[in-house]
Amino acid sequence: MSPGIDEVRRLAKLARIALDEGHTSALASELDAILGMIDRLLAIDTAGIAPMAHAHDTVVALRDDAVTEGDQRELFQQAAPAVAGGLYLVPKVIE
Amino acid sequence: MTEPFTVAGLAAALHARRISSVEATQESLARIEAAQPALNAFVTIDHEGALAAARAADVTLARGAAPPLAGVPLAHKDVLMTAGLPTTCASRMLADYVAPYDAHVVARLRDAGTTLVGKTNMDEFAMGSSNENSHFGPVGNPWNAARIPGGSSGGSAAAVAARLVPAATGTDTGGSVRQPAAMCGVTGIKPTYGLCSRYGLVAFASSFDTPGVLAQNAEDCALVLDAMAGHDARDATSVDRAPADFTRLLRRGAGARPLAGLRIGLPREYFDAGVAPDVAKAVEAALAELRALGGETVAIELPTVGHAIPVYYVLAPAEASSNLSRFDGVRYGHRAAAYADLDDLYCRTRAEGFGPEVKRRILIGTYVLSRGYYDAYYLKAQQVRRLISQDFAHALARCDVIAGPTTPAAAFALGTRVADPLAMYLGDIFTVAANLTGLPAISIPCGFDADGLPIGMQLQGRHFDEATLLDAAHRFQRATDWHRLVPSGYGR
Numbered sequence: 079m080s081p082g083i084d085e086v087r088r089l090a091k092l093a094r095i096a097l098d099e100g101h102t103s104a105l106a107s108e109l110d111a112i113l114g115m116i117d118r119l120l121a122i123d124t125a126g127i128a129p130m131a132h133a134h135d136t137v138v139a140l141r142d143d144a145v146t147e148g149d150q151r152e153l154f155q156q157a158a159p160a161v162a163g164g165l166y167l168v169p170k171v172i173e
Numbered sequence: 174m175t176e177p178f179t180v181a182g183l184a185a186a187l188h189a190r191r192i193s194s195v196e197a198t199q200e201s202l203a204r205i206e207a208a209q210p211a212l213n214a215f216v217t218i219d220h221e222g223a224l225a226a227a228r229a230a231d232v233t234l235a236r237g238a239a240p241p242l243a244g245v246p247l248a249h250k251d252v253l254m255t256a257g258l259p260t261t262c263a264s265r266m267l268a269d270y271v272a273p274y275d276a277h278v279v280a281r282l283r284d285a286g287t288t289l290v291g292k293t294n295m296d297e298f299a300m301g302s303s304n305e306n307s308h309f310g311p312v313g314n315p316w317n318a319a320r321i322p323g324g325s326s327g328g329s330a331a332a333v334a335a336r337l338v339p340a341a342t343g344t345d346t347g348g349s350v351r352q353p354a355a356m357c358g359v360t361g362i363k364p365t366y367g368l369c370s371r372y373g374l375v376a377f378a379s380s381f382d383t384p385g386v387l388a389q390n391a392e393d394c395a396l397v398l399d400a401m402a403g404h405d406a407r408d409a410t411s412v413d414r415a416p417a418d419f420t421r422l423l424r425r426g427a428g429a430r431p432l433a434g435l436r437i438g439l440p441r442e443y444f445d446a447g448v449a450p451d452v453a454k455a456v457e458a459a460l461a462e463l464r465a466l467g468g469e470t471v472a473i474e475l476p477t478v479g480h481a482i483p484v485y486y487v488l489a490p491a492e493a494s495s496n497l498s499r500f501d502g503v504r505y506g507h508r509a510a511a512y513a514d515l516d517d518l519y520c521r522t523r524a525e526g527f528g529p530e531v532k533r534r535i536l537i538g539t540y541v542l543s544r545g546y547y548d549a550y551y552l553k554a555q556q557v558r559r560l561i562s563q564d565f566a567h568a569l570a571r572c573d574v575i576a577g578p579t580t581p582a583a584a585f586a587l588g589t590r591v592a593d594p595l596a597m598y599l600g601d602i603f604t605v606a607a608n609l610t611g612l613p614a615i616s617i618p619c620g621f622d623a624d625g626l627p628i629g630m631q632l633q634g635r636h637f638d639e640a641t642l643l644d645a646a647h648r649f650q651r652a653t654d655w656h657r658l659v660p661s662g663y664g665r
Contacts, residue, residue: 081540093494093539094501094516095532096524105533111595112537116483119553122560129555130562132380133366133611134636138409153273159508166503169515 081109174200178664180245180339180393187234187244194234194244198227198288201246204337205291208663212313212335214328216251217259218291226288233286242400243286248341250329251292252299253279253384254373258289262375263307264297266506266526276373277405278342278384285400293328293341297528298497299349299377301325302600303590306530311587314357315660316626320584323353329387330357334627336664340388340397346378347485348579348604350385351616355579355629358618360646360656361387362394365637366611367412369398370405378492379410381485381608390656391617391646395419398639414637422640423647430467431648435641437463437632438473438572443603449582455620455628456578459649463576466648473568473575477560478606484561485605486598487541487554493531494538500526533594562610569612569635574645577603579616579629607633615642618655627655 081089086106090097097105151164160167174196176186186192205218223246230244254260254272261267275283283289296306304312304327312327314320315335322331326343330353333341343350345363354361362385369384376382386397399420404413437460444453460470502508502522509521527535541550568575581602590597607614613636616629634642650656 085540086536089536089539089543092543093535094498094519094523095527095535096517096520098524105536108533108594109536109540112486112533112598113540115595115598116487116541116550119480119483119487119557120549122477122480122553122557124553124556124560127556127559129552130559131555132410133609134410134412136412139413141406150273154504157270157273157505159502159506168503169512169518171515 081106081113178336178339179389180242180396183245183339184242184396188239190234194227194230194288195224197244198223198246198290201290201338204335205332208335208337211318212315212331213310214294214312214331214335214337215248215291216261216263216294216309216328219258219289222258223288223290230286230288240284240286242282242396245287246290246338247282247287248291248293248329248332248338249279249289250295250326250341250343252295252344252375253342254375255279255289255292258292260292260375261308262298263295263309264526264528264531265308266500268308268507270506274373277370277407278401279373281403282342282397282400290338293326293332295328296325297531298375299325299344299346300493300530300534302348302352302597304328304353305587305591306528308528314584314626315663316358317584317624319586320626321356321587323356323580323584325349326387327353330354330359330361333357333359333387333389334660336659340386340393342401343385343387344374345383345385345608346381347489347608348601350387351579351604351614351629351631352601354387354616356584356627358627358655358658359387360390360394360615360617361385362398362615362639362642363607363613364398364402364639365613367410368402368637368639370403370408370411372405372407376496378489379496380492381489383608390650391615391643392420392423394615395423395643417640419640419643423643427648432463432645433467435468435574435645436572437468437470438568438575439470440473440475440478440568440575440577442475442478443577447581447602448578449622451622452578452580452582452628456630459619459630460576462652463645463649466652468645471572473571475564475568477557477564480557481561481606481609482598482602484554484557484609485601486537487550488558490534490538491542491551492538494535494542497531497535502526530594558609561606565606565610565612573634573641575633577631579603579631583622583624583626583628603631612636613639613642615646617646617649620655
């Protein structure tokens with residue numbers, strides 16, 4: 079499956095990555111080569127094979143429904159680009 | 174320094190009070206500074222913190238009853254969170270990020286007494302096999318600084334090879350501990366998925382990411398792994414099982430044929446065309462040595478292992494595209510200076526913060542997860558992942574370990590594959606299967622090619638049977654000298 083330049087633009091939009099238009103066609107041909115290699119999978123017979131999501135077929139353990147972490151908002155917000163009054167600041171989203 | 178610059182050697186000298194931790198740590202810091210211009214192995218060097226930790230270790234050692242690795246200098250790959258120190262993942266996105274807490278393995282190694290000297294360079298977000306995808310520039314291979322060190326834990330491998338630190342942590346998602354270990358001539362172990370906690374390991378592909386160790390030899394890997402491994406309720410995939418004590422197992426006595434009874438599986442698929450002749454020759458010679466030590470080689474088949482690369486390059490990017498969506502310029506990390514609205518803030522922040530390889534993988538992941546392609550690619554790859562796992566389970570019923578080369582060739586020249594990502598991916602052919610299956614694997618030095626570059630042999634074992642891998646590697650290293658050779662200009 080060859081993605082083409084329009085498809086690369088669509089993927090970049092979905093992934094929230096602004097494209098450098100000068101590199102879009104080079105990127106499309108790189109992705110084309112990689113997806114060409116991946117396309118080999120399509121010919122493999124996997125009828126009746128259960129998908130494997132995890133290295134161990136174990137049931138993920140549930141923990142007790144108890145508070146284990148204290149409030150660390152100030153510590154964690156020290157890493158944020160813009161905060162005020164304990165809130166993360168973003169551009170206005172409601173007119 | 175007259176003491177051996179190994180984990181075991183320094184730990185023994187520190188406990189016997191022949192040297193102090195301040196001396197060992199100062200030695201490590203001096204070596205790091207001297208090698209930095211040529212190798213660029215470190216992103217952060219923490220003189221102050223390391224010496225404070227060393228002074229504290231010396232107090233503990235003087236009182237007696239110090240933990241086993243008290244005062245031993247160590248470096249962490251810069252993808253592991255270290256409280257109060259930068260954790261950059263070698264990305265512009267996190268160039269100024271200071272971790273608010275320690276990764277579980279970082280805390281465990283701190284509790285075991287190690288002194289953290291710094292954070293090692295790597296491929297951005299651990300995506301790469303050459304360490305050329307770092308925001309802070311590539312790492313040089315100590316055997317030839319114009320060659321790649323392998324990736325993504327390239328800084329850790331170069332630091333151990335050049336004897337800057339006795340050991341360093343790495344992480345392995347598709348071969349990122351084993352490939353640089355092979356290319357730098359050091360020993361690297363990727364334990365079973367679930368043995369070491371991923372808490373505080375900045376996520377790339379969560380179903381594959383595995384903390385590991387790079388050191389000079391298997392004994393040192395065992396010492397560090399014993400300290401790192403352990404259940405952690407904060408990682409839902411961390412497995413709750415009794416500690417193995419790999420170090421004690423290695424120190425058992427053994428006769429002239431210490432590997433008697435060990436069945437070594439040789440998959441035809443690992444010795445076919447595509448392996449450089451020097452690599453094939455070195456691995457054959459290492460297999461002869463394992464046989465001389467009592468091991469028995471048996472032919473096995475892994476018919477679906479040839480699909481491991483396409484499966485990996487569907488699943489790992491899919492998980493990456495999801496994991497890396499957290500970098501949005503709002504909660505942490507880089508934020509674009511100018512933007513029109515919230516969506517534009519996301520798009521510009523991510524365009525500026527991520528390098529080309531990270532973007533490529535996010536786009537591939539987005540593609541295989543998008544409507545219309547999910548069943549064809551993502552689900553299909555998960556099904557083939559099971560077929561590959563079944564192949565390994567069948568093979569490991571007939572043998573105890575699976576042997577082969579770690580990489581198809583020794584380290585290539587810096588810059589030669591940057592323009593061809595697909596060629597770079599194909600170099601992961603022997604390492605990705607252990608991540609798909611979750612099996613443990615170790616790379617050990619077993620020779621050099623015609624250009625004087627190290628070659629690694631990989632052993633893969635059964636789930637949670639690191640002891641057999643470490644034992645085979647240790648017996649091999651008692652009988653050979655490859656792991657003792659130091660690149661010229663380093664180690665003194």
